[in-house]
Amino acid sequence: MEKRLATTVGEASRQARMRAGLTQADVAERIGVATEVYGRMERGKMLPSISTLLRLCVVLRSGPDELMGLAPIHGSPERSPWASEVPAGLDDTPEMRRVLRTLRRLKRSQLKLMYLVATAILTRH
Secondary structure, eight states, rough: OHHHHHHHHHHHHHHHHHTTTTOOHHHHHHHSSSSHHHHHTTTTSSSSHHHHHHHHHHTTOHHHHHTTTTSSSSSSSSOOOOGGGTTTTTTOHHHHHHHHHHHTOHHHHHHHHHHHHHHHHHHOO
């Protein structure tokens, strides 16, 4: 997901920059990074820090939701297709997270035993 997010932020930044009539050097100077660093961001090779993202939003006059693909970019018909995907683990309940934390502390032999117990429970219900 991080690679797709970097690509989305980069493409949205490029579109917003071009819409504003700015060069990569203009944007880089205004957000306080080297032109090469901003170029890597636009190409989706790196994600900006939160503070850099905030400055990027101000300079490009775009919201963070637009740059991250959560809302349509000006002139774009829809938001990024990956924006509705829930990353693995984010939709886990608190109970599931507690179970997973506990399972991660078990030794390999104990984990195998827990797997057998869980499959036995599932086959009975």
